[in-house]
Structure formats: C-alpha cells, structure tokens
Amino acid sequence: MKLDILVITVHPDDAELGCSGTILKHVALGKKVGIVDLTRGELGTRGTAESRLQEAEESSRILGLSVRENLGLRDGFFKNEEYEQLELIKAIRKFQPEIIIGNALHDRHPDHGRAGDLINDACFLSGLRKIETKADGVYQQPHRPRLLLQLIQDYYIKPDIVVDVTDFWDQKIDSIRAFKSQFFNAAYEADEPQTYISTPEFIQVIEGRAREYGKYIGATYAEGFTCRRLLGVDNLFHLR
Secondary structure, eight states, rough: OOOOOOEESSSSSSSHHHHHHHHHHHHHTOOEEEEEEEEOOOOSSSSSSHHHHHHHHHHHHHHHHHEEEEEEETTTTOOSSSSHHHHHHHHHHHHOOOOEEEEEESSSSHHHHHHHHHHHHHHHHTTTTTTTEEEETTOOOOOOSSSEEEEESSSOOSSEEEEGGGHHHHHHHHHHHHHHTSSSOTTTOOOOOTTTTSSHHHHHHHHHHHHHHTTTTTSSSSEEEEEOOOOOOOSSSGGG
C-alpha cells in the first residue's frame, strides 16, 4: 500500500498528541495516511503494552488511517544503530510515502530526540539502492520521501511551518482521549499513579499550544512542525 503521508513516532499516542489534526485534515482531503509506532510503550507508568495497542486501534479508527503498524522496538532502550535503521527502512520502502512526519529532534522524553534522529537517518538510507532489504522474500525498491517534518512535542520549539487544524480539533481530542490509560478519563478506574500527562490540565496545555500557533496564521488551532531543510512555495500568494 502506497501512502501519501507516513507518521513514524516512538510511542503509541505521540502521533495523536503532535499531529492528529494534520492527519485528519489530509484524510479528509482524500490522502492515504498511516502510522508506524516504533515501540509498544511498555515502560509507561500507566497501562500496559496490550492496553495501549487496543487504545491505538480505537484512535486509528477515529483518525481514519489506512494502516497502523508497530515495529516492537524496545521502549527506552532502542538505539539509532543498524538493526533499528534496517527495520525502519523496511517500513519506509513498504509504504513508499511522499511525506514522513517524525518525532521532535529534542524533547523532555529522551526517546523522542533519539527517535527523531533515527527516523532522519533511516529516511536517507532508505534511498540508497545498495542497501538491500526484503519483505516477504522479495527485494524492496529504494525510496526516499520528498519531505521529512518533525513534531513539536513537550518542549516549546519555534515551528518552521504550521497547519490550520481548527475544523478537526474535536476529533483530535477524541483521538487523544482514546488512550484512556494515558490521559485523563473519569471512567478509567485502574489503581495507577498519576502522571504529568494524566492530569486534566495536560489537555489544556495541548490546547494552549495549538491556540498559540493558530494565532500567527489567523486560525483558532494549528499544529507546528520543524524541518531540517528550507521549505519553498510556488508563489507568495500561497503563504498565509
């Protein structure tokens, strides 16, 4: 299945927090969008790998994804080395995306920055024809996406580009709340510790960030991204 956009993030729920509005907007435009989670998030204080998989499935339904897969790398202990790079190269070549969105390049959670570098390196290596990979016994074709963007996660980072997601804000929040074990949900009754992200106030932080980014383009809500290279437009009237 060839995708228009592939979101690659280290933990189930990273994509929802960082870019689910952008996902929903492009699905509504008829684009095929998928997510590859690098790990099962098994080290999270709340929930389990199994419960987070179920939550990811519910969120995927809300987002209208074409596909969602999990590479099963070790949460907290994966590295940006050959094994992990090859696993990610296989996924990139499998879905042949035009655009990839990955984790922030530096953030409060050390997994995020390490994943951001891993995704960046794998995108480049995936385009090298002398790196051979197989899927179902068949050699894969090299592929390098034409654009790689990074999320902005917990740390504030000045974005290089923002996307108006106002019309999809309520669905974005629904996709986040699908992860009942991770974020505040009055019906979640498991006896587990409160965390930074499980408080009611955390969703307000997400909203505040989106309102701030939206302010700069005359929108109510927006999501921001960074890029390691310059971005261009066909003409100045495409700018907002």
